[in-house]
Amino acid sequence: MVNKNRMNRVAAAMAAATLISVAVPVASAEAAAATPRIDLRVLVVDDGGSSVEAITAELRDTGVPYTRVDLGSSSRPVINAAYLSDTVDGRPRAKFQGVVLPNENPFGTGSAEMTALAAYETTYGIRQVDAYTWSHPGVGLEYTDNGGYSGTLDGTQAAVTAAGKTGPFGYLGGQVTFEDNSPLVPESYGFMGKPRTGYTSYLDAPVGSGRASLVGEYAHDGRSELVVTFGYNQYQQQFRLLARGIVEWLTQGVHLGQERNYFAVHVDDVFAPDARWSKELNCTPGDYACAGGEGQESTIRMTAADAQYAAQWQTSKNFKLDMLFNAGAGEEWKTEHGGVDAMTAQLVADRAKYRWMNHTYSHPFLGCVQDTTTSPWTCKKNAQGAIQYMSRAEISAQIRDNNNWAAAKGITTDRTELVTGEHSGLKTAPQQPVDNPNLAGALADNGVKWAGSDNSREPAQRAVGAALTVPRHPMNVYYNTGTNAEMADEYNWIYTSRADGGSGACEDNPATSTCLPAPLDVTTGYSSYIVPQEARTALRHVLANDPRPHYVHQSNLAEDRTLYPVLNQVLDTYRTLYAPSAPIVNQTMKDTGVELTRRAAWDKAIANNQVTAYRIGKDVTVKAPSGVLAPITAPNGTKKQLLLGTADFGTAYAGTRSAWSGPELLQSAVTLKLL
DSSP: OHHHHHHHHHHHHHHHHHHHHHHSOOOOHHHHHHSOEEESOEEEEEOSOHHHHHHHHHHHHHTOOEEEEETTOTTOOOOSHHHHEEEETTEEEESOSEEEESSSOTTOTTOHHHHHHHHHHHHHTOEEEEOSOOOSGGGTBOOTTTTOEEEEOTTOEEEEOHHHHHTTTTTBOSEEEOOOOOTTSOOOEEEEBOBOTTEEEEEEEEETTEEEEEEEEEEETTEEEEEEOBOOOTTSHHHHHHHHHHHHHHHTTOEEOOOOOBOOEEEEEETSOEEOOBTTTTBOBTBTTOTTOTTOOOEEOOOHHHHHHHHHHHHHHTOOOEEEEOHHHHHHHHHHTTTOOHHHHHHHHTGGGSEEEEOOSSOOOOSBOEETTSSSOEEOBOTTSOBOBOOHHHHHHHHHHHHHHHHHTTOOBOTTEEOOGGGBTBOBTTTBOSOOTTHHHHHHHTTOOEEEEETTTOOSOOEETTEEEEEEEEOSSOTTOOSHHHHHHHHHHHHSOGGGTSOOHHHHOTTTOOOOSSOOOTTTHIIIIIHHHHHHHHHHHHTTTOOOOEEEEGGGGSTTOTHHHHHHHHHHHHHHHBOTTSOOBOOOHHHHHHHHHHHHHHHHHHHTTOOEEEEETTEEEEEOOTTOOEEEEEOTTOEEEOSSSEEEOSEEETTEEEEEEOOOTTOSSEEEEOO
16 A cells, blocks of 8 residues: 555656646747757866966866866867857757956967857857956056056955955955965066956955956956956965856856865864973874883873863854864773863763764774884784784774763764774875775774875775775874974974974975974964964865865863964954855764765766756756766755755855755756746
């Protein structure tokens, strides 16, 4: 009876769908032919410059399909009418919804290719981005000698205009400051010009007693160009702030791909003590590689006051931390200190204020059995020469016991998430080039589907048995320092030359590290140099559509509470730069894992040309391989076609709506209805 009822419901739904299709008037063939199909793909004409490269990176990293034409290649296609458009099922088709050029005409005066592009843009209403050009009447601007400027732009305080706020850059707070990271190196160069007829400025800056444009729209001859008159690369903050708006303008707000600004912070080793750096020995006593450190061990651990401050800070900043805990290490500390642990009691009392994640019970190394009699350590081998590994049962117990402790304390965790101590168990080059073969089974035994990894070693997501890794960014706030002075001292050891009293590692590895010109003042160096630098690095990740979480350690919330100045600068700067419509997305590790998995599937489908997406008038159709969700961005008011009726599409972010979306019941494609 149940199966029969189910069949009846499906049959009724199909009948209703049929009635709907019959009730909709069928447009005439002539009307259909008059409305062109616009494919959701961008044409990028690349001259090898950093500005086109930056826009290409934005398209790639947000999931927007594009076709790149290398101007320097002798085998490149000729851009003509046949390359740009054709006819599909009797309907004219524009193969590209937008065009990115290095400048307003990279082909030269009188070029047939530029003529073809101009005709194409006029015919189909396609927009063009001039990635970097100069201020002149050909792009709707006066020459710079008429109230403009040309030269270095480092530190320039630009602002989004009223037209920019109501247009493509409404997600910004208003100010766009050009980076000036070093007074010794010019970082930005460009032109600022006064608008002529047909030009609408979106970003300008003061010049003399007036203002001149850096970004704007030039409408002329039935075409629209977004004119950018400064050079940039994909990492500079001024571009990162504008990148979203450039794509939204180019695609007229309808495109594949989506973007968020993510920031999550994992605090590792909660309840456990962390070893302390020795300024005298320039190493960490307790570490096997710290010669002379025996008997000089010292640890850093949060107090109850530190725990209270963490909760208060979260409230003041409206930002939740992820607490990655080692309950067994905490129980051991408690036993060694008279059975009293006020810090743990405070965190447990405030448990609902945080997100919690399993970091194993006592933080052991879960990989091979380490032989620390040599430096660097090696993996021990048995009599037959095989590497010895921690067993599946031991790993499983570390996961299980930590979960059980949390449950007994009323702490809610997602048991599908795990970060092992030091990311151990995963391959650790060069000593352990493969995962502990017992790790995957132990993860499966405990239902773990998402395992944290170190982004500095493994930036790509990968499988560990049935689980997937989630790469995490290490923050350069050291686990073995509790004070600002300790942090600056260790930083000096790593980043100064031997002549300046450092380790010289920066001299030995110039490709991966830069030596400080002089040691930092240990009293002021952390706040004046390290904090701004680390905040800038973290903010760069936030602005790059990078969902990977950052990780620090509980020691950074203790003593001088070194982490907070970095987080304050990241959050405060972000909230100044962006409007409330684009809040930071602070999501769980599981959600990040899902996001990375979806991106990988989408990128593969795009690379294999398995996605068909287009717009016909106010209807958008997206077809992807079965099981692959498509990232789609559309304007507010967009509806998604359901089997019966429609529903609001996506979620609101930065003035648009976007989502990972798949076909609804009995559909083969996603169908959107634009307002």
